[in-house]
Amino acid sequence: MVERLDATFHALSDPTRRAMLASLAGGERSIGELAAPHAMSFAGAAKHIQTLERAGLVERRKAGRQQLCRLRSEPLREANAWLRQWERFWNSRLDLLEKLINAEKGKTE
Template sequence: MVERLDATFHALADPTRRGMLASLALGEKSIGELAQPYAMSFAGASKHVQVLERAGLVTRRKAGRAQLCRLEAGPLAEAEQWLRQWEQFWNLRLDALEALLRDHKETER
C-alpha cells in the first residue's frame, strides 16, 4: 500500500494532473480532450496520463482511434484514509496544546 500511496501523491503533486482528474470526474474523456485546456500536445498529455495510470487513478481503453480515459477513485479513497489518520493525530495534539495554554492562562490570573 505504501508504494501505491507514494504513486498517488506523486500523481497529485502536479496541477495539470489534478485538473485532468477533475475533468475525468465528470466522465470519460479522450487524451485530446484532457490536453485541450492546457494547450499541450497529445504526447505531453499522454505522459501525464501514464503517471495517473501508474498510480491506478486512471484506466485507458481504445475506442477506434481514440484513447479514452476513465477515473478510478480507489487510490484517492486510500489517500484520504491515510490523511484522516494524520488529521486525528494532529487534532489530538492540538487539542492537548490548547488545553495546556488555557490552563497556563488561568494560572497566570
C-alpha cells in the same frame, strides 16, 4: 500500500494532472479532450496519463481510434484515509496543547 500512496501523491503533485483528474470526475474523456485546455500535444498529455495510470488513478481503453480515460477513485480514497489519520493525530495534539495553555492562563490569573 506505501508504494501506491507514493505514486498517488506524485501524480497529484502536478497541476496539469490534477486538472485532468477534475475533468475525468465529470466522466470519461479522450486524451485529446484532456490535452485541449492545456495547449499540449497528444504525446505530452499521454505522458501525464501514464503517470496517472501508474498511480492507479486512471484507466485507459481504446474505442476505435480514440483512447478514452476514466477516473478510478480507490487510490484517492486511500490517500484521503491516510490524510485523515494524520488530521486526527494533529487535532488531538492541538487539543491537548490548548488545554495546557488554558490551564496555565488559569494559574496566572
